[in-house]
Amino acid sequence: MSPDNPHDHSSCCGGEHHHSDSHHDGHRPGESAEGRADLSGPAESPITVEVTRGSLVESVHRARACIVDAGGHVLARWGDIDSPIYPRSAIKSLQAIPLVESGALDAFGLGDEELALACSSHNGEARHTELARSWAGRVGLTLDDYECGAQIPYDPATAEDLVRRGEAPTAFHNNCSGKHSGFLTTAKHRAERLKGYVRYEHPVQQRILGVMEQMTGQDLFGAPWGVDGCSIPTIGIPLGAIAYAMARIADPVDLPDARAEAVTRIAAAWGKHPFLIGGTGTFDTALMEAAGGAVLVKGGAEGVGCAVIPEQGIGIALKIEDGAARAREVALAALIRSTQALTEAQWARVPQLLTTPLLNRAGARVGEVRAAGGWPSA
């Protein structure tokens, strides 16, 4: 990474950002801090993702994004990172913290596979659903306990198999079944009422709200919220604060011991089981397999993406203004590439993550999805 790269981590406490205070001072994005570069001024322009076809750019997606370190320093930003956005499934890693911290995971003899599944938005493939089923059995949960709803598996082959066998999908096929297993396991361990665990006021969700406040450094009491696809609350949080929480997973040095231990276990499970996080053909799985543990990524609905780069102690968060998944993927890849966390040889194995070919129904390549000009480069 060149010395004048705006998110060169090595320069963030003495270089162009003029940070005069200590690296890990608990500064939170969006808050003012003396001696800190003013982050409240006009942000850099949003960055865009182009969809081409033949000789035209046919469609354009606008992205907001930032790269933050565990000291809360915003190393790079594009567009508004201070307004609340819904992080959706991109922060399942944070929602898994109580599962570890409460002791529930260990008490039921669960391991890193279950923990990875708790962080996943999986394809509903056999490996995912069988793990969810065995987990439920171990904890003494039944399908009736799950309040996420049934979902046709994302994986087309698995979905077709179900139809062929005349079977309806269940809550285990829901891409969020691991997260819900985590919620239920924690509630069971703490002898809380299971029914209604998806509701905002239930202890499971209130506990997560507290964890989110601490990890993001935000007061979320009264924060805007909505109901997610799987019926749990999704809380409005500034993009910068979401990236900050990811950075604290990358570098938990400022966290209380129990929380530091929990996020370290979560990060290890997340990085060790890329297939469980997504599945066949998914961006998250492909990128993490290529990265060999150097980067943890997680996408969410409506164009939200997060990444954790442990070796650099940084977190990345982005939001596609219009919510498009195709743009979230190449945008996240472009940002990660700029950090040099993967070698170019690693990227060469997954070129479709940086520039996604568009194929027509006859299988011909007719265009592509790519980061437009103005993006950071490696």
Added chain:
Amino acid sequence: MSPDNPHDHSSCCGGEHHHSDSHHDGHRPGESAEGRADLSGPAESPITVEVTRGSLVESVHRARACIVDAGGHVLARWGDIDSPIYPRSAIKSLQAIPLVESGALDAFGLGDEELALACSSHNGEARHTELARSWAGRVGLTLDDYECGAQIPYDPATAEDLVRRGEAPTAFHNNCSGKHSGFLTTAKHRAERLKGYVRYEHPVQQRILGVMEQMTGQDLFGAPWGVDGCSIPTIGIPLGAIAYAMARIADPVDLPDARAEAVTRIAAAWGKHPFLIGGTGTFDTALMEAAGGAVLVKGGAEGVGCAVIPEQGIGIALKIEDGAARAREVALAALIRSTQALTEAQWARVPQLLTTPLLNRAGARVGEVRAAGGWPSA
């Protein structure tokens, strides 16, 4: 419609637009014309579509749009309408012109159902595929002649039925099979080589290019183009010129007799068979069924939408910047509503077209897709 409505058709030749020349003078959007209000100045801001969840606007889509009459007067515009966009499937009505004009439709004893299917992006439901199959039989075409590729039907129930029966989808299930039947029928009627009819240089596509030039008033020689999902060329045309072509379907008075007759037949078929144009649960079908023939609509991929309002002699074209179908639908509904072509009682039967509820996996309403402020109102 109030007198100061910016797209009040009745005022377009003497009202605020200061049009001093005759109504039907062949002026084309994007071209200069003396005595005409200057349309090259800064356009009104793009209009947006909001996606809400709980108390936040979660995602935003930007739209460009215009309303044009058959004299080429731009009655209302939002954003850039002069740069080329790919009209995709939204102008299948124009691509069907040679099928009628060449005499092919009549020569093979085909009727308005086949003509509607030529204008459709259908769901691949039984009624669509059976009509495509019978059409092919009547003309002496086989599946091998079709170069659109096979496609899993858009209609989920039909797609599941295929899987259950262990059948693969065919070209008849391709949403464009009617359009391709039209191409093949015209080629057969004119004794042209069928093979390669999807290629830019084939007489079928060149003939359509000529029709598009005449209908849009644009020189399309050298225009940007790409390959569509069904392998045919899609030509870059300014949004204003696409709306102009739609207006000329609404009011063909300036067209040569044979072309006027062709577009009149096409418009009649398009309006008479809403189900053939889309199918169960589709926006185009639902809107046209509600409109009872007063409005013809057609969506295309990547957020393109067109409408024809015969009684008012106007055409509408819009493009969602990011290509989202959910935004194209409510945007097109909002623009059509502003023309008062449907009564409020008619809209009351299809409220989901104006504001689309977002349901989560448990079926709860968690948000909506709606036109943001700044849109024209009825």
